[in-house]
Amino acid sequence: MRGIRRVCLLLALLLTLACLRVPAKAASGISSEVYGFLPEAGFLGLVAPGTTEEAFFAALQGEGEFSLSSGVATGSVLTRSVDGQAQESWTLAVLADLNGDGVFSVSDMLMVKSLLLGLLTFDGAQKKAGDVNGDGAVTITDFLQMKSCLLGLSSLVPRPLEAKDELYITVSVSGEAVRMPLETYVALCVAAEMPASYPLEALKAQAVCARSVALYRIHTGVTHANGAAVCDNSGHCQAMRTEEKLRETWGRDYDKYWGIVTRAVEETKGQILMFEDSPAQVFYFSSANGMTENVEKVFTEKPRPYLVSVPSPEEPDLSTVTLTFDEFRENMKIKFDLEPTDEEIRAMEVVSRTESDRVISVRVAGVEVSGVAFRHGNGLRSTDFTWEIVDNTLVFTVYGFGHGVGMSQKGARAMALEGSTGTEILAHYYPGTTLGDCEAYLP
Numbered sequence: 097m098r099g100i101r102r103v104c105l106l107l108a109l110l111l112t113l114a115c116l117r118v119p120a121k122a123a124s125g126i127s128s129e130v131y132g133f134l135p136e137a138g139f140l141g142l143v144a145p146g147t148t149e150e151a152f153f154a155a156l157q158g159e160g161e162f163s164l165s166s167g168v169a170t171g172s173v174l175t176r177s178v179d180g181q182a183q184e185s186w187t188l189a190v191l192a193d194l195n196g197d198g199v200f201s202v203s204d205m206l207m208v209k210s211l212l213l214g215l216l217t218f219d220g221a222q223k224k225a226g227d228v229n230g231d232g233a234v235t236i237t238d239f240l241q242m243k244s245c246l247l248g249l250s251s252l253v254p255r256p257l258e259a260k261d262e263l264y265i266t267v268s269v270s271g272e273a274v275r276m277p278l279e280t281y282v283a284l285c286v287a288a289e290m291p292a293s294y295p296l297e298a299l300k301a302q303a304v305c306a307r308s309v310a311l312y313r314i315h316t317g318v319t320h321a322n323g324a325a326v327c328d329n330s331g332h333c334q335a336m337r338t339e340e341k342l343r344e345t346w347g348r349d350y351d352k353y354w355g356i357v358t359r360a361v362e363e364t365k366g367q368i369l370m371f372e373d374s375p376a377q378v379f380y381f382s383s384a385n386g387m388t389e390n391v392e393k394v395f396t397e398k399p400r401p402y403l404v405s406v407p408s409p410e411e412p413d414l415s416t417v418t419l420t421f422d423e424f425r426e427n428m429k430i431k432f433d434l435e436p437t438d439e440e441i442r443a444m445e446v447v448s449r450t451e452s453d454r455v456i457s458v459r460v461a462g463v464e465v466s467g468v469a470f471r472h473g474n475g476l477r478s479t480d481f482t483w484e485i486v487d488n489t490l491v492f493t494v495y496g497f498g499h500g501v502g503m504s505q506k507g508a509r510a511m512a513l514e515g516s517t518g519t520e521i522l523a524h525y526y527p528g529t530t531l532g533d534c535e536a537y538l539p
C-alpha cells in the first residue's frame with residue numbers, strides 16, 4: 097500500500113510540474129545521492145540532500161496534513177502541517193524516464209498526461225501503479241484523486257483512494273489479497289459460477305447469491321490468512337474468474353457475455369439476502385434431483401429455516417461413473433483407509449437416505465461411511481446415487497450435481513424460462529428471506 101501512496105504522490109508531483117511548465121532537466125546533471133529509485137513505479141524521486149528515501153516516506157506517514165505549496169526550478173515544496181503550523185518542508189522533484197531515452201524531459205511528462213487522459217496505456221506494473229482508484233483503468237479520475245490528495249482536499253490514506261459511492265472488498269486471488277470494487281467482484285463470481293447463456297433473471301438471482309456469500313463472511317468475521325474477506329476457491333468461498341481468464345473462455349463472445357453478466361449485477365446492485373435483520377447464509381449448487389436438501393444434512397451447520405428442502409423444477413440431470421473393483425478399493429483406501437474384498441463390495445449397501453433421496457450413509461466392509469464423504473471419495477456428482485454391479489465393475493448412476501443446499505442453478509434457469517423473476521427465484525429457494533442493502537454490513 098505504501099507503494100501506491102508513493103506512486104500517487106510522485107505521479108501527481110510530476111503532473112504538477114508539467115502543468116507549471118517547470119523547465120525540464122536532464123537526470124544526468126544531478127548528483128546521484130539525492131535520488132531514490134522506486135522500482136515498482138519506474139520513477140525517480142528527488143528528496144532533500146541527506147534524506148534517505150525511507151526517512152522521507154516514514155515522515156509522510158506521520159501525523160498532520162501535507163500540502164503542496166510552490167513549484168521551484170527543480171521541484172516543489174511539500175509542507176507538512178499539524179494544527180495549521182508548518183512542521184517540515186521537503187523539496188521534491190519527480191523524474192520519470194518513461195520513454196526510456198535516458199533523460200527526463202517534457203516528452204515524458206506528455207506521455208504521462210496522455211496516459212491519464214486515456215490516450216495511452218501502460219503495461220503491467222506501470223498500468224497498475226497509475227490506477228489509484230483501482231477501477232482497472234488509468235484515467236483522468238486517478239489524476240484528480242492524486243491532485244486532491246496533494247492539495248489536502250483528501251488525505252493520504254494507506255490504500256488506494258476509492259471512487260465515491262463505490263463499495264470495496266478484499267479478495268484473495270490466487271493467494272494474493274486484491275482490493276476491488278464489490279460489484280466487480282460479484283460480476284467475476286457470476287461469470288465463473290453460472291453459464292452467461294442462462295436467462296437474465298437466473299443470472300440476477302445468482303448475483304444476489306454471490307454478493308450474499310461475501311457479505312455473510314464479512315458479517316461473521318471470517319477472514320483468510322492474507323486478511324481477505326473472500327477467496328477465489330469454489331471449495332471454500334466461491335469461484336471467481338479474472339477478466340483475463342474470461343476473455344480466454346469467451347473469446348469473441350466476451351463483450352456479449354460480460355454485458356449480460358454486468359447487467360444482472362447492476363440490476364441487483366447492493367442487494368443481499370437477509371433473514372431476520374441479518375445477512376443470510378447462502379449456498380447454491382448446479383442441479384438438483386427434483387428436491388433441494390436441508391443444510392444440516394450436508395454440512396456441519398445448524399438447521400436454518402431458509403435452507404430447507406424445496407422442489408426444484410429442472411429436467412433430470414443424470415450422470416454415470418464406472419469404477420472397477422480395484423479402482424473402487426483404491427478410492428476406499430485413500431478416503432477411509434478401507435480395503436473391501438470383492439465379496440464386501442458386492443455386499444455394500446445404502447444404510448439410509450434423506451427425504452429427498454440423498455444418501456446419508458453407506459455400509460462397506462462393516463464400516464458405515466457418510467454419503468457426502470463417499471460421494472467425494474468416488475468422484476460422484478451428488479449424494480443421490482444408486483449402483484449396479486456388472487462383472488467386477490461398479491456402475492453408479494447419479495442424480496443432480498452438487499451438494500443440494502439452497503438454490504439450484506439449473507432450477508433457477510428453468511424457473512426463469514417459465515417467467516419467474518430473480519426475486520421470485522430467490523424467494524422460492526430461500527423461503528422466508530428478504531432482500532436487503534449490503535452497505536450497512538461492509539466495514
Ligand SMILES: [Zn+2]
Nearest residue numbers: 326327332333
Ligand atoms: Zn475462502
